[in-house]
Amino acid sequence: MTPKYIFFTGGVVSSVGKGVTAAALGLLLKERGFKVAVQKLDPYINVDPGTMSPYQHGEVYVLDDGAETDLDLGHYERFIDIRLRRVSNFTAGQVYAEIIQKERHGDYLGGTIQVIPHITNEIKRRIALVAKETGAEIVLVEIGGTVGDIESQPFMEALRQMRNEVGRENTFFIHVTWLPHIGATGEIKTKPTQHSVAALRSIGIAPNMIIARCDYPIEDGICDKIALFCDVEKQAVVPMVTSDVLYEIPLLVEAAGVADYVVQSLNLKATQTPDWKPWKKLVKEVRAAKPTVKVALVGKYVELHDAYMSVREALKHAALAQGVEVEIGWVHSTDLERNKGWEILQNTDAIIVPGGFGSRGIEGKVMAARYAREKKVPYLGLCLGMQVMCIEFARNVLGHEDANSSEFDRGTEAPVIDLMLEQRAITDMGGTMRLGLYPCLLQKGTKAAAAYAVPNVDERHRHRFEFNNNFKAEFEKAGMVFSGMSPDGKLVEIAEIADHPYMVGSQFHPEFLSRPMRPHPLFLGLIKAAKERNKKENN
Numbered sequence: 001m002t003p004k005y006i007f008f009t010g011g012v013v014s015s016v017g018k019g020v021t022a023a024a025l026g027l028l029l030k031e032r033g034f035k036v037a038v039q040k041l042d043p044y045i046n047v048d049p050g051t052m053s054p055y056q057h058g059e060v061y062v063l064d065d066g067a068e069t070d071l072d073l074g075h076y077e078r079f080i081d082i083r084l085r086r087v088s089n090f091t092a093g094q095v096y097a098e099i100i101q102k103e104r105h106g107d108y109l110g111g112t113i114q115v116i117p118h119i120t121n122e123i124k125r126r127i128a129l130v131a132k133e134t135g136a137e138i139v140l141v142e143i144g145g146t147v148g149d150i151e152s153q154p155f156m157e158a159l160r161q162m163r164n165e166v167g168r169e170n171t172f173f174i175h176v177t178w179l180p181h182i183g184a185t186g187e188i189k190t191k192p193t194q195h196s197v198a199a200l201r202s203i204g205i206a207p208n209m210i211i212a213r214c215d216y217p218i219e220d221g222i223c224d225k226i227a228l229f230c231d232v233e234k235q236a237v238v239p240m241v242t243s244d245v246l247y248e249i250p251l252l253v254e255a256a257g258v259a260d261y262v263v264q265s266l267n268l269k270a271t272q273t274p275d276w277k278p279w280k281k282l283v284k285e286v287r288a289a290k291p292t293v294k295v296a297l298v299g300k301y302v303e304l305h306d307a308y309m310s311v312r313e314a315l316k317h318a319a320l321a322q323g324v325e326v327e328i329g330w331v332h333s334t335d336l337e338r339n340k341g342w343e344i345l346q347n348t349d350a351i352i353v354p355g356g357f358g359s360r361g362i363e364g365k366v367m368a369a370r371y372a373r374e375k376k377v378p379y380l381g382l383c384l385g386m387q388v389m390c391i392e393f394a395r396n397v398l399g400h401e402d403a404n405s406s407e408f409d410r411g412t413e414a415p416v417i418d419l420m421l422e423q424r425a426i427t428d429m430g431g432t433m434r435l436g437l438y439p440c441l442l443q444k445g446t447k448a449a450a451a452y453a454v455p456n457v458d459e460r461h462r463h464r465f466e467f468n469n470n471f472k473a474e475f476e477k478a479g480m481v482f483s484g485m486s487p488d489g490k491l492v493e494i495a496e497i498a499d500h501p502y503m504v505g506s507q508f509h510p511e512f513l514s515r516p517m518r519p520h521p522l523f524l525g526l527i528k529a530a531k532e533r534n535k536k537e538n539n
């Protein structure tokens, strides 16, 4: 059976929720009994976002198979509750790299390599791969950026070709645009949407549906106008006003009739009626008044909250399950080094140190870990956050003043965090870390084991450095417990401090596996401990 394709393009501006909309529609279709898959196409030239600064790109989201992907894949996994694989994200860089490699290999027998057909064929091949690998009946494909971007042209052209090749009855184009609101007159304007649809039509793609995003209520007349000028059925112009609750989006997209319209247009038949009770309950709980717990997030990219997208979501999931509101205090780790930002740590119920690379801000993170240990503030360290927890312990408990990770100080006398043996010969930076799902055995009687309540787990990794086992016995003697180890006992996966309410660090990234309805155990543990501390402090 030919799979059905739903393509999402963006108009006017980016960052208006195209990814979330695609994720929500994916859930709506899954709830109707369809087997869905999702794919994000990123038109930039980098091979993957793994080597890009979080300032540029936001968080790098890691999949089970170790693919380093766009953060929209996090939305897909969290909303649809699926596990995606590498095939679900590719960039122009990957497409060009593949074609150039073939050309060097002599595969083109002297032919001239061109955007059409070589690049577009490779794009189409990669899109078709999703249904082949997953067996999905419906593939939702989101194209990054906005129509008119120079990089996205080959992608748009590939989609246009696909519409003809797989048949119009098997494709559906959703154009997500933005309606600006003019403050002076209080008007909502459709002109930019008209222009972006015109640009789309000029490359031969007529959208089947327009989802018009806006921060203000959209009157029916505006939708009439969009339908008329953009040549889309009135029913297929969907006003979508910004919601304060992220997880309400599926309910809003459902109420707007998007899924029914799409299913009908693609000649599909739902085999199941969606059950929105759990989502309605979730949204109600999000909106309900609750006590607040404060979590200080000490990072180096804190100006851009998207850099910690999954961490923030995981905190929200855990807080919701614990009946509290989480208020994140964003702390720049370099501020702590300059004696700033400490009031946030002093007034917090918990501290979280997320992942990161490079030496900037490390000392501030070590200070935060020390503060958490000494003042017994609940602490969760994610990857780098576990590493700084160990560095701090080595310096201030074991007396190795010079302790460090060899990532930050090659000459340190106490490299408590060191390069893994297999990493030593690697010179390429892209895609060469310890990436993806690895097993971890939990030690009975520890906080980690209590949090998970199962004997072993698989978690997603993205790091080059590891705890150095030469120091293990010394750490253990002084009260550090290695509560999670790789099955061969060689790699530390989780470290915790025995004499502390909750000071846990994981070498992996638990935030990637947290789901709105299934919060991650380590985050739940943190929020529980934060609640207890909050209660004590306020009594």
Ligand code: GLN
Binding pocket: 354, 355, 356, 357, 358, 382, 383, 384, 385, 387, 407, 462, 463, 464, 465, 466
């Ligand atoms: N920079 C550290 C390493 O490579 C930690 C990485 C991370 O936090 N994801 O091991």
